[in-house]
Amino acid sequence: MKIPNHLRWPGKVLRIETDDTDYTPIETIPEEYRNLVIPAASVFYTHDYDFDMLCQSIRLGPFSLWTHEVFAMENITLLPVTTKPIIALHFMAGSDVMAEITDNGPYKLSGKEVNLFKLDAAFHEAPMKRGDTLFSFHINVLPHVFSKLSTKHPELAQLTQKKLRKGSGPLHDRPYKINKVCFEIIQQICGCRYIEMLADKFLYRNCLDLFINFANQDKVSHLPSPKFDPEIMDAVPHAVQFLKENVGEEFNSAKMAYILDVNARELKAAFEATCFISAEQFHFQCKMYQAFKLIVNTKAEPNIIAKAIGMRDTGEFIKKFETYFDCSYIAVRNAQ
Incomplete structure (x- = not known):
């Protein structure tokens, strides 16, 4: 050329x-x-x-x-x-x-x-x-x-x-x-300090999550954009931040809406319509990202990490983690 x-x-x-x-x-x-x-x-x-x-x-x-x-x-x-x-x-x-x-x-x-x-x-x-x-x-x-x-x-x-x-x-x-959700993922990619296998697994999942979010947006692009009151729209970025900061709790839409002083049903709809992922799915995404960081950066046992991201069953946590990142828990632990 x-x-x-x-x-x-x-x-x-x-x-x-x-x-x-x-x-x-x-x-x-x-x-x-x-x-x-x-x-x-x-x-x-x-x-x-x-x-x-x-x-x-x-x-x-x-x-x-x-x-x-x-x-x-x-x-x-x-x-x-x-x-x-x-x-x-x-x-x-x-x-x-x-x-x-x-x-x-x-x-x-x-x-x-x-x-x-x-x-x-x-x-x-x-x-x-x-x-x-x-x-x-x-x-x-x-x-x-x-x-x-x-x-x-x-x-x-x-x-x-x-x-x-x-x-x-x-x-x-x-x-x-x-x-806002994609912006958070991009910031995470640009700030990633991992190398080799850890970078491969973590960044691959980040890229996949960006593609999935875009696919969700493309799927509804032919539909009219729903309208929400300004206070509901203003609450969405606060909801994103709330979910990021509270990965140690089980998802509770009513509690989140109460803390943000908005209607739970309207917040749920506005979150999905503007972030193209449900608040619950985004909370799970944050939990998996946090679990990866804890496995790499600490010597905590699996049950402690599960508890840190609000999951009671250690076996269920490991299964979900391995599915999400398409690699074994032990492989991530050993790559520290």
């Missing part, structure tokens, strides 16, 4: 999916960017007069996880490139970018939005103005692998059954908003 030669501003290659192994040694990355590095990731750092770019990639079974942070000191044209066809679940933050997606014209990538793209092997174009910043986070899957994911994960059937369009472009009608 040749880099486009008709560019108005200097072109800067942005790796979306490549087999490039010309990684940047961590010690050569400027100090101010090192806190952004995920220990399990392979890192590419590029700098010149026009821009700074930090790209990270992690291979996780069928998933290829990438993060990009770009700081434009002058007007530039990003040249996102993939060397093979992919399906990409793409989350965006920072400045808005008008991406020239091959064969389909401009597509606006806005902060706090998520899209599912099919991208052919090609260079694409995305101009950035001086002073713009970009944080792009995406999970790639090869198309032939993507179509089979629902065999193991039926929750993804909504996505894997989509007819792949000709050429590059989104696989849905409009961008979706990044909801």
Whole structure:
């Protein structure tokens, strides 16, 4: 593939999916960017007069996880490139970018939005103005692998059954908003300190949970968005925080609504309509994430960890944990 030669501003290659192994040694990355590095990731750092770019990639079974942070000191044209066809679940933050997606014209990538793209092997174009910043986070899957994911994960059937369009472009009608639950998962991924097997298992589950959440949103995207009173909508992020902070308790929607001083039925509906997961399912997700951290970071026995996440039956806890992370409790414990 040749880099486009008709560019108005200097072109800067942005790796979306490549087999490039010309990684940047961590010690050569400027100090101010090192806190952004995920220990399990392979890192590419590029700098010149026009821009700074930090790209990270992690291979996780069928998933290829990438993060990009770009700081434009002058007007530039990003040249996102993939060397093979992919399906990409793409989350965006920072400045808005008008991406020239091959064969389909401009597509606006806005902060706090998520899209599912099919991208052919090609260079694409995305101009950035001086002073713009970009944080792009995406999970790639090869198309032939993507179509089979629902065999193991039926929750993804909504996505894997989509007819792949000709050429590059989104696989849905409009961008979706990044909801509070997905934002929490992305923060967790970017802050992950695990390496090797622990990173593989923990980050794979994070990626899967993001795909499932997107599938849930896509499933109801054709329906009118329900309306809720402002006080109910304001309570949803507080409910997310409450559930994160109370993993040691059994799920109790009435108690949560009482503490947040809202109607339990309305809170339940608003949570599901805006987070695309039930409050109870999200609470279970938080419990499993916390259990993983406790197994890795403490020497606590399984019964103690089960109790710490509000589960009375140790055997049931271990079974659910192993199903959720698709690995044995002992393997995680021994990888400390």
